Amino acid sequence: MKKILTVLGVLVLAVILVVGVGTWLGGRGNENTPPTGPAPAPGETTGAEQPASCPAFEVIAAPGTWESRADDDPVNPTANPNSLLLNVTRPLQEAYGGQATAAGADGGVKVWTLPYAAQFRNINALTEMTYDDSRNQGYSRVSDELAATHGACPGTKFxxxxxxxxxxxxxDLxxxxxxxxxxxxxxxxxxxxLIADGRREDGKGTLVGSPAVQGIGAEIALSSVNLxxxxxxxxxxxxxxxxxxxxALNDRVNQFCDPADLVCSAPRDIGNAIQRANDLVAANxxxxRYSTNGNVVPGQTVPQWVVSWARGIIDAGR
Structure with a gap:
């Protein structure tokens, strides 16, 4: 019985750490959500002409839990001034103007931040939207934004x-x-x-830096004890x-994960969870801290790496 309680205690700790990110940010079941509308075949484009007013690129940023709000401004988000992805979107807006501009000879860049509930109902916040509903809302809104831009601007890259x-x-998208x-x-x-992806696993996308990551995403690690x-x-x-x-996107997906981050590097089995309990507490x-942690990508923070990566693609493609 003592061992069972110890295991359950570690699992409880794991979930609380996953949902408790908002404390440090200063803020307060099913498979992937099915897309709406007909799906284009991989690589298929409409061949429609790109209007001159369309951006050459659109950057879409999806903040983490308690970093967004359903009615936030997608161009100038203010829901959480400590949102990690502001360290990506603001530099890109400063470099390229932030909103869709006349494509012209140089092309324009639109920077759009997902406005969604970004909540995670838990025993300490039972009035919040559930994680499933919040995540599905976010998936749907990004999907709608992609479809709307592509319908109006078929030459725009994302x-x-x-x-x-x-x-x-x-x-998931x-x-x-x-x-x-x-x-x-x-x-x-x-x-x-993808920074701290809760469904991260080896071989899906490319892990940038952090070769010592041994765990898997929390949604995978905890799936066997979902009840x-x-x-x-x-x-x-x-x-x-x-x-x-x-x-088709596998070689275009970057994954970032601190080896001590339980969200993307949770223990692979319960035995390891027990052994690592003290480590999890210390690393909660x-x-x-991805905006200040210089150990994930040597010599710079993850947001700095992502900004450089995005600028390289945009500058080469405009």
Whole structure:
């Protein structure tokens, strides 16, 4: 009985760490959501002419839990001034103007930040939207934005960036797009960067830096004990791994994970969870520190790397 309680205690700790990111940020079941509308085949484009007013690139950023709000401004988000992805979107807006501009000879760049609930109902916040509903809302809104831009601007290329809950839904969407089930053709997506993806696993996308990552995403690690998780975080289905890799996008997806971050590097089995319990307690703030942690990508922070990566693609493609 003591061992069972110890295991359950570690699992409870794991879930609380996953949902407790907002404390350090200063803020307060099913498979991937099916896309709406007909899905284009991988690589298929409409061949329609690109209007001169369209951006050459659109950067879509999906913030993490408690870093967004459903009614936030997607061009100038203010929901959480400590949002990690502001360290990506603001430099890109400063470099390229932020909104869709006349394409002209140089092309324009649109920077769009997902406005969604970004909540995670748990035993300490039972009035919040469930993780499943929040994630699905985010998936749907990014999907709609992609479809709307592609419908009006078929030549526009997309760069997708997500953190934490935003990385999970962005990774789910990239999986669908790369396998021909998404709202836009795979060849319109120039690249994807996922920071602390809760469904991260080896071989799906490219892990940038952090060669010492030994764990897997929390949704995968906790999927076998989903029923134990539900009383703690009701409506947060631990769905396990994504059904496939990123398909046509697999070599265009970057993954970032601190080896001590439980969200993307959770223990692979319960035995390891017990052995690492003290380590998990010591490392519980790591998930919130990608904007200052210089150890994930040597010599720079993850947001700095992502900004350089995005600028390289944009400058080469304009």
């Amino acid at each position: 760069l997708l960036v997500g953190f934490s809950q935003g990385a999970v839904l962005t990774g 990239a999986t669908d797009i790369g396998n021909g089930n998404g709202p836009v053709p795979a060849d319109t997506v120039a690249g994807v960067s 134990l998780v539900q009383p703690i975080v009701p409506g947060a289905t631990m769905r396990g791994p994504r059904p496939t890799d990123f398909g 703030g790591i998930h919130a």
